[in-house]
Amino acid sequence: MQRDKSDPLSVVTRAPDTDYERIFHPKRVAIAGVSPGGGSGFGTLSLLSLQAMGFEGEIFPVNPKGGEITGLKIYRRVEDIPGKLDLVVVVVAAEESAAVLEAGRRKGAAGGIIITSGFSETATPEGVAREEEIRQIAAKGIRVIGPNCFGIYCPRSGLTFIPNPDLSRESGPVAFLSQSGGMASDYTSMGMWMGLRFSKVVSFGNGADLRESELLWYLGDDTETGVISMYVEGIRDGDEFLKALKSAARKKAVVILKGGLSTAGSRAVVSHTASLGGSRVIWESLLRQAGAVQVRDIQEMAQTCLAFAMLPGRVYRGLSVAGGGGALGIVACDTAEVYGLEVPLLQGSVRDQVASYLPKSGASAVNPIDVANPYTPPEILEKIFRVAAQDNRIDLQVLMLLPHHYKTFAGTRRGWRTFPHEELADRLKSVIRETRKPVVLVMTNTKRGLPDLDVVEVHAKARQTFLAKGIPVFDEIGDALRAIANVNRYYGKGETA
């Protein structure tokens, strides 16, 4: 299919005049569609979520019946709200959405978030016509997110999704774009405990107006955003998307989860080239061509963004791998090789020094470093890591911790009641600062059943402690090495593994 230049949908304006600041950090927000009696409609939930987040701006609930809700006056019409608006959240019925959006536009709103569904996704003529009406209003100057979406999560301003009144107000470098609201909600929730902190997350649903390409241009230049992640199903304009992607990927890492790769094209195919060029292989190739990092699932996306967010931007080829157990290290080395990473033998003097900190039997200082003891004291680990970093082939150090063993040994050593994560975090932080080589933690919890909820808790606390000290934590060695390899794919462009 050739792009039809006369088709208005295929021409994406970059709209440099879009006031993103007022869309993401609004001071005055109308929520049209709250229920006066409380209730649990999406409009009311939008309001409650915003209040639970501690949104500092002014909120103007709207419902034709008027009244009051959670101490706020309900305006009967958007037009009745005094003064200008920055953002209007539309949660009224589909057929009323256009009028509310238009009212918001006349009130000076820079953006409208249309949560309501019942538009082009219904594939009915009425739904398509309603969306076209939204697009026409948008063209007059209000930028629209949605319809059929969860909207925006922006920790700095306190905007959030309806089902996520519990997201962090702490900002971070990770941005996320998604058609799917469910994916946006799940990803940010997952990010909370994994250590991701977000700049801006946009679920744009049908994407009648603002969508993937234009938001990519924006995030590419957004100084709050250090790494962009995206969930993509369909795109509106392949040419514009690749241009935006290429431009953004030149400035910062773009991590993409592409959904819908398995649906084979249904058109008739004559040549082998066309039959081989199903959507999967074309997407994979073109994402690589544009310099994006493609991932396979939401977990890999989150882990990869954690690595991009927490590791200094460079290629990490040589690793030291330390842990309490021989098999652990061997499997880690095998996995490293799969991802194009090396676990070089430590040099003579470094090796001798590492060995001097290890038990005389059952340990190994060659790399992988087997500390032969799952509860090696933090001061010993600190010494080992400081020495191993002296080997100039080591770019990054991996520590495989087994905190669940501390339950068994609690009380048997110098009065530890639990795993001494705070001491270890402090010691590792000083090693990282002095050696300028990052340390990545892998904490695999083999005890996650009901009898071990205390172990689960120790893990969660330890993770939080390490993350707070700037040390990334992964559940499995494969997750960690894959994320590091993805960082290498981005910073090592053009290099062969």
Add this chain to the structure above:
Amino acid sequence: MNRESAEKIIGSALAGGRKVLSEYESKRVLKAYDIPVTREVLVHEESEVAPVTADIGYPLVMKVCSAAIAHKTEKGLIRVDIRTDTEALQAFHEIKRGLEDQEGGVLIQEMIKGRRELVMGLTRDDQFGPCVMFGLGGIFTEILRDIVFRRAPLTREDALAMMREIRASGILDAVRGMEAADRERLADMLIGIGQIGIDLGRVREIDLNPVILSGKDPVVVDALIVLS
């Protein structure tokens, strides 16, 4: 590069109601874009055979050339390693018979010797427009599917990256006494295929398989262009 002559070939096929170019026509389009193809001549009469074989020189390949017959091998209408005038005439008559009443002729072409077969191609993606393919050719194309795509137009860096990205990229290196492939020439070809996709909107698909490495030099041995 000669875009006009390529347009002429496509125009006359379309005028004849055809959506598939013959191998001969396909290669003339490629040639217009400086893509190296086998030396070959299309003949229709017995009397033409001897002068052509003398000109190209043995060993030769002879095959049916008809837009109506896309799968020559399956139909048994291809003869390879022809070394004498007698063999050439015999092949000519057999292929002619196989043509039956369909339009077409017999393509006499140089036999390219090389153990490394590559594939190149073009497809039009609904979202991304013309995309160029590169990969492992011959019978391995469909078995291993070791292929990559780039969206046209290609930069030289895109083309070189494609060669690095296939799993079998080592096949392009000096291996087992064979010379390293001329990667710059391969890049020219991939860029040229992309340019065809940009210039000629009626070209829907291109399939060049095999592209054989004759020493270090790639040559398109079989070609199919599908129009829309």
